[in-house]
Amino acid sequence: MPRDKPLQDDDESYSIIERLADAIRIEDDLHAGTEDRQRLVQDLYEGPKKCQCCLNWVHEMPPDVEVDQDNEDCTYPLIVRRRVLATMNGNKKRIELHSIEIRHPQVREVLFDVFEGYDNLVKEVKFLIFKAPFRPFFWRWDRFNAAIDKEESEVVKTILIQLRSLVRVDLAEAFAVKDELVSHGIITFKHLWTIFPPGELVYETPRITRQSNLGDFFIVTEVEAPHDDPERYQRHPRYNLFCTGTSWNGSSFGATNDNISLSSFKGTRKIADMRVVPVKYLEDAAAIKARCLERGKRHHELAGITYKAYLPEKAEEMSESERKQHTNRIMLDSRNCPRRTFTRHLSEVNKPQLYTELITQAPVDAAPPGGHRPLEDNPLRPRYRQPIPVHDYDAPYDEPYARPPPRPLVVEDDPMATGTEDGDKNKKQVLDELELLLLSSYMHGYCLKERKWDDFEVDRIIDVEKNTKPFDSLVLPDGYKDLILSFVENQLKDGEAFDDVINGKGGGLVMLLAGDPGVGKTMTAESVAEKIHAPLVKMELSDLLKDERDRMPERRRHDSRSRSPVSSRDDDELTKTFSLAAKWKAVLLIDECDMYLEKRSDDSPERNRLVARFLRELEYYPSLLFLTTNRERVLDPAIYSRIHLTINYPALDLSSRLAIWKTFLGMEEGEFASTVTDEEFDTLASIETNGRRIKNITKTARMMAKRYDRGITFEDIRNVMRITEGLQI
Secondary structure (H helix, E strand, C coil), rough: CCCCCCCCHHHHHHHHHHHHHHHHHHHHHHHHHHHHHHHHEEEECCCCCEEEECEEEEEECCCCCHHHHCCCCCCCEEEEEEEECCCCCCCCCEEEEEEECCCHCCCHHHHHHCCCCCCCCCCCCCCCEEEEEEEEEHCHHHHHHHHHCCCHHHHHCCCHHHHHHHHHHHCCCHHHHHHCCCHHEEECCHHHHHHHHCCCCEECCCCCCCCCCCCEEEEEEEEEEEECCCCCCCCCCCEEEEEEEEEEEECEEEEEEEEEEECCCEEEEHHHCCCCCEEEHHHCHHHHHHHHHHHHHHHHHCCCCCCECCHHHHHHHHHHHHHHHHCEEEEEEECCCCCCCCCCCCHHHHHHCEECEEEEECCCCCCCCCCCCCCCCCCCCCCCCCCCCCCCCCCCCCCCCCCCCCCEEEECCHHHHHHCCCHHHHCCCCCCHHHCEEECCCCEEEECCCCCCEEEEEEEEEECCCCCCCHHHHCCCHHHHHHHHHHHHHHHHHHHHHCCCCECEEEEECEEEEEECCCCCCHHHHHHHHCCCEEEECHHHHHHHHHHHHHHHHHHHHHHHHHCCCCCCCCCCHHHHHHHHHHHHCCECCCCCCCCCEECCCCCCHHHHHHHHHHHHHHHHCEEEEEEEEEEHHCCCHHHHCCCCEEEEEEHHHHHHHHHHHHHHHCHHHEEECCHHHHHHHHHHHCCHHHHHHHHHHHHHHHHHHHCCCHHHHHHHHHHHHHHEEECC
């Protein structure tokens, strides 16, 4: 009966639901004739146990059982099994429906079509059993009724009507909730399963930690209700939604799994306000789907190994300079990410495997593997250990009480992993609208600044702006930049020009930048990366030296079994860094390498191993590598044989210091522009200092000036140098 207002979750509301459920049960009892029931339905009851593992089904109703109305014996097409359970007071027992077995072949054919897609049903198997609480019938109720209406055989139609009466009685409360609560857009926790049928398109609202206000779409493949396993969810009742989406695994697009938990709540809740919302109840669904579809197209474009920028949180509230300062450079690379996503075939997105765990094609009376366990089982006797089955993945799966085992994942070598971005775009699959809609809002990648793998929101990923200004403003003596660019451009154009006589060796370009601190060595590598629009990967050899110490016990164990003094572990940090830099076509920078690549000696076995490993990787490195050092003479002599170009940086002269001061003080424009005059610049340039100290002084002076909303003045520089450097200008 329709109501003006939705029901509230109190005692009166539940009494109404119960009365509606009772009315549905009475209506179905009247509709299904007693004569048809006796002719078509056979009732079996749970009898005394014969073993510990199985239920014993008998024809006679056990004594001391509360009987509803008419539970009489019957015949063939439908076998109804009922369990005998103790009531709350323990004095009497009650009957509960356990399962319904379909033995009529034509009825099975009809039901196979009704429940197509559920639980891997195979038409050739003659067994078909539905287990209580019969949720698949509720989810496919309209389809079930349509099949009954169009059935031409009167015998089959009569059996189906009898089956409908049996399950509708058991689902009476769910139908009452649908009519009185769900129709008004509200739901209780107990009946959440009614709005999440397998195959339903749902929307997960964005998490609090996400910057974007856009969530993700999924297809529900299975619903795990808390009352299905009371012992497991006794303390923290929740629903588990097993879902399917689309994701990029680094090689191809495919279907991926996701698990969403819905915590319990009291009373009723508006469906549209839940964490996961079926699309039919989603407010402004069309606009949300359009935005997610555009994001999916962007995700599709970004798939592959790509060099991008990542906006900070609340970037729209920042000024242009603040946004540039906090924007990170990232490498999108799902293939090499340690948390790589494993996917199934893409076809499972449009035709996912749906599970209810309530439909089985295995005989109910079948003995468990290993045989029956007797009632008087000796606890001291060793129990039978079931052998691990070897699955035939191409055979139809009809094993009871379990979903089919996943197919082994086959990951083929993908040329896209080391290809260019343009090459990747030509090899990616074409996705339809649903597959694009289900694409994840995150992508796996590596943050170059923080040097860690992470997940990045697609909506915050932008293109890297090409910027040649850092290299143009680099202060070096005449001829230095031309020499560096000549080597870099030739290596990028034809890496084999630097190749060794043996193929695969020495294809990269290694530069050693030597000089005093603050003369521009590190900035040279950074500006070259900006100039050629390549990612800059910084390697900290201190981490590698620590890794050597951590591996000492393992290496000693390895040495006892092998003559090789070096372990060939695949997870070696040095090897991984060189490998990733090569795949990303990155500029690799090792700053102050003299601290860890000194001449080998008997006093430092860890450093000796590190130098040996480094030389081995350098031999085969195919990209650009910059080494910087303040102490060139302490490096191991073998390093020099791998270096293609050594550049010695002289101390900064007057003109160089003047250019550096003007570069750093000229970074701000408009109202924050520096007011330092040419005469004052000459005064600053006359002070002997290095580039790093000039950078720190101007940075500190800029913070002081911004406090008063103005540009840097000469007085600001003077105060900073007096306080931090102890210099009076």
